[in-house]
Amino acid sequence: MDLSEENTFKHYYYPETHIVPSDDEEGVLPLKIKKTISNKRPSNSIHGFFEKRKKKKMIKYSSSVSQATDEGIAFIKSNQDDGAYASHLIKIELYDWAKIKNVPSSEQWKHAEVRIKYYAHSDNDDHVEKTKDVIYNITKHLAAKSDCVNFVIDSEK
Structure with a gap:
């Protein structure tokens, strides 16, 4: 040796x-x-x-709701890693078009009336089902318009 x-x-x-x-x-x-x-x-x-290694920052995928107020943006989050075992991610943003019409798209998030990010933990989660119902109803409403255009974008290219 x-x-x-x-x-x-x-x-x-x-x-x-x-x-x-x-x-x-x-x-x-x-x-x-x-x-x-x-x-x-x-x-x-x-x-x-024996060199000290930098610790990697653990990313938490927390469910959250934020809302624009007069004081700023009110924010609530679960502070747990909800995304670790999630089956779905629901993201919803609601804006007042009159307020954001002249705001650059990169700055619009600051003016959201409500922004939701929710990690659902199963396929039969009630929130997932209700979100799918909202999507279906909005789609049905758009499809009923007389000048509706229906097309497919090839995502492989």
Whole structure:
């Protein structure tokens, strides 16, 4: 064993106790894990092992409702990761057209009467069903107009 070689004691840094034997494929799994972990370190030097890593910011997908008020934007959110197990995302925005007619589209969100982002947790969620009803009724209303145009956009191109 050559003690002068860099990373000679690498196997001490990666204990194999967390490996489930059934996951091992012909005895190569510990090697794969060691390579993967060593690639995630800032460098392969011993100093790189002890370097402090930046923590990744965990993104929470919280359901929320915001409303424009005279004081600003009132905001309420679930403060949970509702999107982790969601089956649907419902986003609804309601605007007073007279107020946003001359506002650039990138700034319109600030003037929304109500903005909703809701993560539903099952296909038979009552809110999903009611949202589908609203969509159906709006679509039916638009389709009933005399100069309605119906077309399909190919999303593959």
